[in-house]
Amino acid sequence: MTDESSTLYAKLLGETAPIRWQELQPFFARGALLWVAGHADLIAVAQALASDDQARVAQWMNEGVLSKLEDTRAEDLLARDPQLWAVVVAPWVLVQERAGDSTLH
Template identity: 60%
Template structure:
């Protein structure tokens, strides 16, 4: 995981330490509650979590409007359940940010 920042904030380091590989079955309950955010592969999962945690509404709004971050929809959930790919997740209450890895 890389970021544009040469040095990371303490919050970034904390979130990075809390990021873990996870299976779809463990994420289904968060999807059911509408709390699961999908992060596109081409942006840093931890940077997204950091922006959400620090209430950087401008940056989060840009990602949302460009589709780089989105609430997981039923079609995406069905695809993830069928394929069960490698996923990484980090919790930024009430959200769980998830990203598929190659």
């Protein structure tokens, strides 16, 4: 990791916070939520988006590691109300439920 990328990683890590689905619903309604698979490094994904690393983002999307949040997942999150982790990389809000805490992947 270069100094610049490690600084961005640290900045994003500091901006990551736990959040409840209720607080994320307005972002979902606007289509601004991206789901990050529980096994992935949320901050690394945010860093790739912030750095406009199109190849890496495309690869993650093809692998299902990163995706637009689907209605079925939103319904599941509403029903279960798990604690989620989120970080903003404008115009997106990346959200993740930690591996082991999720019934849907």
